[in-house]
Amino acid sequence: MAISILNETDLRNIIRMDQESLTAVEEGFAKLSAGLAEVPPILQLMVPENNGELDVKTAYIKGMDSFAVKIAAGFLNNHEIGLSTGSGMMILINSVTGFPKAILLDNGYLTDVRTGLAGAIAAKYLAPEHVKIAGVIGSGIQSRFQIEALYLVRKFLRLLVFGIIPEDVQIYAEEMRQKLGVEVFIADSYEQVVRESQVVVTTTPSTKAFIKSNWLHAGLHITCMGADSANKQEIFSDVFKHVDRIVCDNKAQCLRLGELSHAINDGIINSTTDITEIGELILGMKPGRKNVDEVTICDLTGVGVQDTAIARLAYHKACEKSLGIHI
């Protein structure tokens, strides 16, 4: 049984940060919240000697003829030897036989896209309709993908960025200015970003919270995508006491691994707190932003349904174009 192997160049050519990819990922979240997805807990392996972590995610969506198993590694020492922190691949499995159909050697690209799109989907339903200033914390890969994705759904005029490595922030600002054609300003502090923006995306691997509740203001939406394991945190847990709406990608997972894990451990939220999943917004089971003043937050940890959605789209498009090698 032949297996298609697609390389990163092919995958970058066929999968773009666009409406088609967004629709695919939306469908994944919708199936999740409709109870049509099997999403086992993430397999997490730590390699502490090398400051590394490897995660495996998967999700089977009922009725779909294939699903993805995604391997994603993050090794923080890599930059010392000139390598990117993240790497990985996706394996597309036949849902009927369990046999592999394709190996997507995306080196993390598809994860970057589907993660950015989750942020865009959160903003699509929760951000104010008109966003003048968008803010981003961090200047790494995801700060790029998140903001590019956000621009799909909100044509903001100005981007405000803050990060702890000034040179990286400079490069980031120049890149985004060229890519999106918007004004990009470098902020002096986390606080400035939050106070001046209508949408804020936090994209750091921080293990210490930095977003404070007294910076919140009417009409703000925050998407926090950095924390995806219990030791990471970007948002002080009391922020969750001061927002009007708490949304997340996968409730069970966020309560275990996301910002919500800190909020529940600190007693800020509990099992009766109203927490909405993105999929419920997509399905119309719960409303999006209710008014211009609402303060909303969305906690993202990354769910296997996103991988299955984007891997299936990539495979479908690769077949159409007869890309890849067959082994």
Place this chain on the structure above:
Amino acid sequence: MAISILNETDLRNIIRMDQESLTAVEEGFAKLSAGLAEVPPILQLMVPENNGELDVKTAYIKGMDSFAVKIAAGFLNNHEIGLSTGSGMMILINSVTGFPKAILLDNGYLTDVRTGLAGAIAAKYLAPEHVKIAGVIGSGIQSRFQIEALYLVRKFLRLLVFGIIPEDVQIYAEEMRQKLGVEVFIADSYEQVVRESQVVVTTTPSTKAFIKSNWLHAGLHITCMGADSANKQEIFSDVFKHVDRIVCDNKAQCLRLGELSHAINDGIINSTTDITEIGELILGMKPGRKNVDEVTICDLTGVGVQDTAIARLAYHKACEKSLGIHI
């Protein structure tokens, strides 16, 4: 960064059921019981519509420059369309960077070998020194690999087999007769196999126990490898009350997913029960068989250290012979 891709034919040529492979897997178990392995819980995805299950296992062994992530699928309807139940692949990851080094498209072969070898290692330390009759329950793939592996460590004269599909058992008997050059007899019942053999290996995907405690006899060793999820069971749990020694591959995992999960749920064993890991036998931390009369049992669920061990050996040998393609 190039990734080596090895196909099943290459892997079958370089990895054999032999002493070299056994030594590699032994080393994996030894590292596990020495506390030198990170083994996260297995990721298990169920696809009930298609009678399928997909497992992902991994283990990082401290100090080793690579580790495996293994995807193994078992889809029980496959035989209806002429496909094997099992499939899968291993991905070898660089322990320093997290980047993939090699993809081993073994289609489950390496898993079959390392699983057979776990049985052989159990028998090496626990079976009577002289085994006249070996018994096997089941006539699928693992009943072949288990018995071939067992023959590496115990040169039994006769094999007794029982299975529920008579035609398959016939084929099995003929195959093993030719392969090992031993007498092979087809038993009339589970009971006959257990009563007449000195070593019994159970290799079925059964969800109902069939091995009874009143069939046990002095000088018997049982290896049960079928049950690797909480719904599977081959051994009535009271058997564990009537054996002299309980051994397993990974205590935490067997108590959750193996025969031991039923024994603990039924109150036959508890947290104070003396349970030995195979690795402790290998390291000499605990003795193997103590006398000719001892009745011993070993519960196998399959551990990521076996995959890491066999995948590393395969990659090493492939590099030596310049096999595989590079992408």
